[in-house]
Amino acid sequence: MRADGEIQAEVRQALARVEDPELPVGIADLGMVRGVTVAAGAVAVELVPTFLACPALWLVESEVLRQVTAVPGVTGCQVTWLPGGWSGADVTDAGRRALAGVGLAVPADDGAASCPFCGSAELTVTSPFGSAVCRTAAYCPSCRSPVEVLKSKRQPGRAEMPRRNRS
Numbered sequence: 001m002r003a004d005g006e007i008q009a010e011v012r013q014a015l016a017r018v019e020d021p022e023l024p025v026g027i028a029d030l031g032m033v034r035g036v037t038v039a040a041g042a043v044a045v046e047l048v049p050t051f052l053a054c055p056a057l058w059l060v061e062s063e064v065l066r067q068v069t070a071v072p073g074v075t076g077c078q079v080t081w082l083p084g085g086w087s088g089a090d091v092t093d094a095g096r097r098a099l100a101g102v103g104l105a106v107p108a109d110d111g112a113a114s115c116p117f118c119g120s121a122e123l124t125v126t127s128p129f130g131s132a133v134c135r136t137a138a139y140c141p142s143c144r145s146p147v148e149v150l151k152s153k154r155q156p157g158r159a160e161m162p163r164r165n166r167s
């Protein structure tokens, strides 16, 4: 049997390969991975949803299960979604750069977002709904670019639990 610590390191690498189905960035760089524990080969992964209404959470979960159970020595994997708690501040610098590359701004904890192209903080929200439910459409007057802002919430609570049966 492999040592749990060795398995855990490989599980972390496997998680880094899981991409958000709607964003060009991995779930680790999005700050969605909160905990990885391994006990005698059984893996428990704790994730937070970036936004409760993202209908793709079950896709993330199935990809996590697929990648983690492929790690040698893993006997099983349990995914737990923590209620809310994600904010734009959890996105890594690498994740931020990848999102800026496709015109997506990541808001700070106070909800303020700056233009991913020119850095201007004067964004005008044009619609509460962007091309996906987890984005807000906005416009940057200083470089005249349409941008999208990731929705970010910091209030935990039952209402933020993802609906796993949603299709």
Ligand SMILES: [Zn+2]
Pocket (backbone or CB within 6 Å): 115, 116, 117, 118, 119, 120, 140, 141, 142, 143, 144, 145
């Ligand atoms: Zn701009």
